Amino acid sequence: MPDDRETEKTDKRRSMLTAFLREEARAQGFDLCRITRPDAIPQAAVRLGQFLDKGYHGTMGWMEETRDRRGDPRVLWSETRSIVVFGLNYGPDEDPRGILEKKDRAAISVYARNRDYHDVIKGRLKEIATRFAARSKEDVKVFVDTAPIMEKPLAEAAGLGWQGKHTNLVSRRFGSWLFLGSMFTTAELEPDEPEIDHCGSCRACLDACPTAAFPAPYQLDARRCISYLTIEHKGPIDPELRPLIGNRIYGCDDCLAACPWNKFAGAASEMKLVAREDLKEPSIAFLLDLDDAAFRAFFSGSPVKRIGRDRFIRNVLIAAGNSGERSFIEKCRELAGDPSPTVRGMAIWALSRLTTAGEFHAFAAERDDENEADEDVRAEWKLAGVS
Incomplete structure (x- = not known):
């Protein structure tokens, strides 16, 4: 006992x-x-x-x-x-x-x-x-x-x-x-x-x-x-x-x-x-402008920082594409040439949503991406109707 x-x-x-x-x-x-x-x-x-x-x-x-x-x-x-x-x-x-x-x-x-x-x-x-x-x-x-x-x-x-x-x-x-x-x-x-x-x-x-x-x-x-x-x-x-x-x-x-x-x-x-x-x-406009250094500075101490600038801008571009705001078009055109394929691909998708068919195909005709090496980016062009 x-x-x-x-x-x-x-x-x-x-x-x-x-x-x-x-x-x-x-x-x-x-x-x-x-x-x-x-x-x-x-x-x-x-x-x-x-x-x-x-x-x-x-x-x-x-x-x-x-x-x-x-x-x-x-x-x-x-x-x-x-x-x-x-x-x-x-x-x-x-x-x-x-x-x-x-x-x-x-x-x-x-x-x-x-x-x-x-x-x-x-x-x-x-x-x-x-x-x-x-x-x-x-x-x-x-x-x-x-x-x-x-x-x-x-x-x-x-x-x-x-x-x-x-x-x-x-x-x-x-x-x-x-x-x-x-x-x-x-x-x-x-x-x-x-x-x-x-x-x-x-x-x-x-x-x-x-x-x-x-x-x-x-x-x-x-x-x-x-x-x-x-x-x-x-x-x-x-x-x-x-x-x-x-x-x-x-x-x-x-x-x-x-x-x-x-x-x-x-x-x-x-x-x-x-x-x-x-x-x-x-504002989406402000966030679209963030390069890597600005992203890290703005989200210092925040859990958002952990996903990195490229994945974050991917998300913001989806929001831009869903917004219907034509004021985002110019920035999306710029990001379509971003060094990150993740960003480029979503910029293409956002543009396909924000522009008219004529505007989008005119932009596609201007692009110089015949040497685009990223398969996902090429898939985004195809998804948007550009082969």
Whole structure:
């Protein structure tokens, strides 16, 4: 029989460490801090396997490469005894879909309108981890998104929310607007109860998707998702999907913004990330003018910078082509001669949308690209009706 005094001592230590951790989380501005076990997501590996086997991950080969580690936290670090999941509210002050009607403006996803959350959250987690390790004398590791961890299932198991039909985490307190981070530790902490699914019969998020990226509730085909296409996907975007992207140049908030639970969101922490004013409704004309140096300077500290200038301008050219604004024609003509084939190809597509057939063929007749070596660029000319 275990010694009752030892059990009481262990329980008291666990309770004190858990309370200390929650207080540190509040001090660092996190809105939620809850705890789960490393074995709490037994179905995650199966669901991940189904997602990958269907090819829904598109060109994100790293997901396939890290399949085993991603499906089970214990594979990542076998000594883990508790997983702490932190949530930081980043909900906007207004419906971010309002900009979609402003065709000369570019829509950047809410999460990317401020400092890169990876850096912000990781910095705060390191502060917590340092203090917790000193107090507990236990080992800790912190992760934010980039590590092969299934944070959303872990967040559900810890009780921060549940994975909604759009596959994102939904919180009864903060709707669909939560940044997540996690801390793995060898310490024994008091686990929280998991959250249950509160979506019911609602399908607002599914119906809001511009590209029908949800083959079924709780399933996402990233190959049709605007966030994937504008951020993760390299090279040309499927011509059939381009018109559906509208003016969304980095990510898409439609399924998140449509969630009815957003209206119940509570007050955010005073340490909530504040959006940069110049990233709320930047003009397409301004963005089309960015060369590599200007792009890096303008998006310094922003997650947008990570996709690079060429992929970004590709996205802006799609927005220009969807705008109907003839004032963009001259800049698109200039970008049709850009050193980047990714940019050249989308400039051709944008011109084919903004100009009359006569104007486009006149431009094509002027071009000096008989030596065009890039197959994708040649395909864009052909798609536009020029052989």
